[in-house]
Amino acid sequence: MSFFNKMLASVGIGSAKVDTKLESDTVAPGGEIRGVVEIQGGNVEQRIDDIYLSLNTTYVKESDDKKYTVSGLIDRFRLTESFVLMANEKKVIPFSFLLPIDTPISIGKTKVWIATGLDIKNAVDPTDKDYLRVVPNELMDSVLQAMGGLGFRLREAECEQAPHRLRRRLPFIQEFEFIPTSGPYRGRLDELEITFLPISNTDTEIWMQVDRKVRGLGSLFSEALNMDESNIRFTVNRGDIPYMQQKIQSIIQSYA
Template structure:
């Protein structure tokens, strides 16, 4: 083997390449992801310390009264132990991992992707990026359906940096912003914001922010002082799906 090939490989020139093929690109939170990682060797033999898969999304952060986009690591999975890949050698490695239950959904501007990397000592890290679509599960769908039946329309969905009191495992929360376009809350509310906090596959905590429409002088004063918003916490389970509309309506009515 040429000494130049060894030197080039150590600085990432002519080094191994990686490609990940997912079984599909649509998933639900908590679902198993399967696929195959293909590694093609470069011009020199290389030792791969590990192959890892990581889940990422972006979210909005605020600092010094300015907003900017940051990348968040949702989870990371080790796929293999140390191995060697020879010059022009090709390896296929099947993998599987489970999506966390608190995955954000691919709604609005939220994008989610799987990054594949090879950890190679003294080399540029070869990586691959594959976007996936995370869909709402049955419980989330029931909440969305109930909101729609109550006359709400989804206006925006975005991942934002979580405040201290709302922070869980991840540094962000995903907010779903609804506006009433018909039904009993039109003219009463400006908007309704919903955040999901999954507790298990069949149980979820909902955080609702009910933004009342200003009515009269006192109402405008309340809005100016930002006291027209009421935060509501409620827990829903799979058993609540048939009555989700009534449950959500009752929670909102108490504060509208």
């Protein structure tokens, strides 16, 4: 390669292009993602130091009483060792990986995407971005269906910076905020929040915040002191699925 072509490659002119193609863009946490990464060489030979897939979302962070949205890395997967991509050469690299069980689902304001990048020394890093449709797994879906069966409507779902008591592998959690629109808790609860804290594909811990409706002067004082809220942690597993609505109702009933 001539010195001039090397210089062109180092500033990203005539360089490689990358395109990721997924077999399916719909997956549940813990499910498998499969596809190929297609790399098209440019006008010059280039050394590819790394090919990686990064799984990302955004979440709301708070600092100095201000809220702002930042990107959050869920996981990163390296696909190949270093290699030389010849001019105009095309490579197709298959891949598969399991979506982490703590990946947020695509609902409300939450978006999840895969970014594909080539690590090219001294050059512009070409990237490709592909959005996923992350759907609830069987256990999560059972809990969400149970909430609907009890008369709750999902008002909002959003990823937020995790408080220390709920922080695990990731710096954020996904909160599901429900309001009672019918059923036994309409008029008794203001809202109810749920956060899934997965343990495995078959078990998940749930953090639930129950916000009772204000009634009378005593309740007004309770609300001022945040005593009208109860924080509950419990675990559900696949064996609970046939009876999920009854299980959740019995837990809410103790705090409503």
